[in-house]
Amino acid sequence: MTDIIDGNAVADEIKSGLEGAIETLADAGARPGLATVLMGDDPASQTYVNMKQRDCEEVGIEGRHVDVDGDAPPERLYEQIDALNDDPDIHGYLVQDPTPDHVDYRDVIRRIAPEKDVDGFHPENVGRLVAGDARFRPCTPHGVQKLLQAYDVETEGADVTIVGRSRIVGKPLANLLVQKADDGNATVTVCHSRTEDLAEKTRNADILVAAVGVPELVDGPMVSEGTVVIDVGINRVEDDTEKGYELVGDVDFKSVKSKASLITPVPGGVGPMTRAMLLYNTVKAASVQEGVAVDLP
The missing domain is CATH 3.40.50.720 (NAD(P)-binding Rossmann-like Domain)
Incomplete structure (x- = not known):
């Protein structure tokens, strides 16, 4: 008899398991912060970032969303990335793929600070994964x-x-x-x-x-x-x-x-599960950046 894998139930367990770590960080004055960045108005991408922000609210992560005009030059997006790299309240962030045709997503990934790359796509993080020393698993x-x-x-x-x-x-x-x-x-x-x-x-x-x-x-x-x-x-x-x-x-x-x-x-x-593990990586990033040890599920 075939069993159906319930991804919703397992994801809920992961999120519940993160709540203690999030509160430990919050008690230390370091509540995890996750930002989503969307360039353009692709409806599917908008749905994805909305869900990710709702997930943050559900578990107690500080969520922030940044919109960038889809017709703006790449430099406008890079300015937002640089600001998030320097923001101590944001421990992880992602730029929703795809970006407009005139923006090379590879350049976007390379510009993200590796320690805040909670998608795990930066070349440094890819190299660490292959070497068996992953900072973040995608x-x-x-x-x-x-x-x-x-x-x-x-x-x-x-x-x-x-x-x-x-x-x-x-x-x-x-x-x-x-x-x-x-x-x-x-x-x-x-x-x-x-x-x-x-x-x-x-x-x-x-x-x-x-x-x-x-x-x-x-x-x-x-x-x-x-x-x-x-x-x-x-x-x-x-x-x-x-x-x-x-x-x-x-x-x-x-x-x-x-x-x-x-x-x-x-x-x-x-x-x-993809969305649950994004929260997991954000909490892990906050733990490392703030020097506060937590137990991860």
């Missing part, structure tokens, strides 16, 4: 690890296939899972658009992670019985509903559910 990969731990999925010695090689999920997750650590020690195969016979690779997996951004790419025949399936994708597809669309993952949930031992739904699987 939120979605770390969230996937926490889900596996919550459901007692053993990664040591497991064959893991990751479909997708993005800098946000595929590459960092592969690096985390091969680390010599209790939540690592896996044998990892990373697949992508040039992979030949993708189905052969996915059927060999004990744990299959789909993170490629293609709606329902992975279907039942591509999955072996008893596989743990983690669907990171979230895609809008046209649907005859009031909204005009539905959200689906990179996995065909209906056909794969009958084969998997555990599977994440979309929505309600990995998504809530």
Whole structure:
């Protein structure tokens, strides 16, 4: 029988576990502060930053949001980044991706102070992760690890296939899972658009992670019985509903559910964990910057 992984419940546990650390920091006069920066008026991005600010309010983190005109020159955004780098009340922040076409997101990431880069995308933080000395684990990969731990999925010695090689999920997750650590020690195969016979690779997996951004790419025949399936994708597809669309993952949930031992739904699987781990990284950043020891969940 397939069990459905409840990402909302695990995320709530993480957030509850952060409350003690947040109060410890607040009692020391160092309440954690998280800023979100949005350049432009992309509706999906606006929704994401709104949710992140609500999460801050829920757990007691000081949230701040900064809007930058989407038609402004890159220097306007860089001024805001520099100000946040220098602001002692902001322990972590992120610039919501994507930025407008005339702004190179790589330049944006490089300008963020590494110790405040709670997304974990700055080249210095990427290097530390690969070296096994991560300052911050990127939120979605770390969230996937926490889900596996919550459901007692053993990664040591497991064959893991990751479909997708993005800098946000595929590459960092592969690096985390091969680390010599209790939540690592896996044998990892990373697949992508040039992979030949993708189905052969996915059927060999004990744990299959789909993170490629293609709606329902992975279907039942591509999955072996008893596989743990983690669907990171979230895609809008046209649907005859009031909204005009539905959200689906990179996995065909209906056909794969009958084969998997555990599977994440979309929505309600990995998504809530990504936001929870952003709060986690913010609290960790505040602890380090303020020199106040806390217990993290």
